[in-house]
Amino acid sequence: MAAMKRDRNPIHYDRAAYFYLLPALVLLAVFTVYPVINTLITSVKLDYRFLTGAFKGFSAGHYLEILRDKTFQRACFNTAFVAFVCAPASLITALATALLLNSIKKFRNFLTTLYYLPQVTNIIAAGMVFALLFNTNFGFINLVLSWFDIDPVPWISGVGIAGSADLYTRSYIRCLFILFVYSLWQGLSLKVILFLSGLQSINLQYYQAAQIDGTSQWNILRKITFPLLSPVTMYVLITSVITALKSYASVVALFGDAYGPIGDNSKMMITIVGYIIDSLDDYLSPGAISKASAAAFILLLIIVILTAVQFYFSKKWVHYK
């Protein structure tokens, strides 16, 4: 092909190409490329005022300020919980579900469609429903517990937590549990589809050969399925961790605009994106936008580093055909 091209020398450059690209490139420049650069610059501007554009020099102070901020630390911890506890847990559940789905024929399409429903459910609607499921008085979960004579659990409750560290911790753990259950339910759908399509693209001859050799089911899984599925696993891991790092709307829907049960004033369940958006609320006060920018840039760094690390390690255990 390359030789053919050289025969038709010189390569024909189409200047019209730039007209085809113009609208996309202009919008990408304004709404994607410029924002990344501008976020970095704004994050080190001291006392930046939005209306006048005035600032008093450059400093890394905003980074130190938010790193010391208790709310930002909480946001980092919660975000890490979703990314490194919830996302891997839903990955494992999804893999198991996909393996089961792949072993059956009847109802497979029906079940796949059914498992996908959470993904097409509005994120705010889903969060509200979960908040009601775990409601102390009117929730389904406590109703089921009552069938086993278990007293109602105050799942999302901030009663007395302002004055007691012990009550605060208990309330916090319960909220994390709700977030975990929600993430499992919400995250399963997309991953099941991806794993299932990965499983179905594995050449059946491998399995036939293993069957002739009398290989055990477990060894087939370990020596054939998992290695051949590893590119998909890698992809699912990267995308689901990154998605989790950006959690925001689900937390607002579950726990409200104050990121916590009524009675909590510490923004108990805030995430990094929530912290960024909250900092924008008073965007007219000096320094607020710089603080938000610093938080955004930290998030970007975490995402870039994670992507790099995952790609690096993927070379060691991912088998590409």
Place this chain on the structure above:
Amino acid sequence: MKKPLVKTVNYFLLAAAAVMVLIPFFWMLGTALKSEAEALHIPPTLLPKTYRFDNFAKVIQTEPLMRYFLNTLIVSAFVVLISTMITVLAAYAFARLEFKGKDFLFAVVLIAVMLPQEIMIITNFMTIAKLKWLNTFRALILPYCVNAFNIFLLRQTMKQIPEDLYIAARIDGLTNFKYLWKVVLPVAKPTILTTMLLSMIWIWDTYAWPNLVTTQDNLRLISNGLKNAFTTSTGNIQYELQMAAATLVTIPLILVFVLLRKYIFSGITRGGMKG
């Protein structure tokens, strides 16, 4: 060949998972149909004693939910229309045309795929505020009009069309635009439909950005409208109405999904969905 016991266990586990997935939908619909008194009954009833379908009518009458639906439709329609045109043109240039700086510009698109939208939100907010576009439809539409992932997906599809076809068409005197219109578009139609659907789902779910750039009720999108509905200032929630509203918001997208499943699945298995 497989033992029947294993098969039964497999089906049992899958059915159990299906029940877990369905519980929230069951509780949403069940609560949506309860009367106000029954929704506040302790302990709750598993199924509604009387089915109050008029809850849905009440929801539409008391909250401007229809206005939110209309706004979301307007924004989706514009975004899908504009972004599809932009995406098709850009994807065609990357797939078929030769020009200087192609590799560099395509690398920019690939990096843009990886960058999270949430990082841009601050500067985009400043841009919109400086343009004095806060509380306008433009603010809701424009930032969504370019989607690097869709450009990438469509370019991959267009690349699969044999180059010989292009050379033949050019020899026959077809212009680039005619070739794109007559040959490429019909072939790429399923993928274009996929990108349209993904954009629609994106707008339907979007929450943070509209919440930031609009403060007026008549500009709210469905997610934002739903979030604020049926909660009094003291934090009391009218659960049966809230769940009826949630049901109304959920149903259209589920219908679209069930009808056009094929296109959505083909999109996500060929490169995932935006977060």
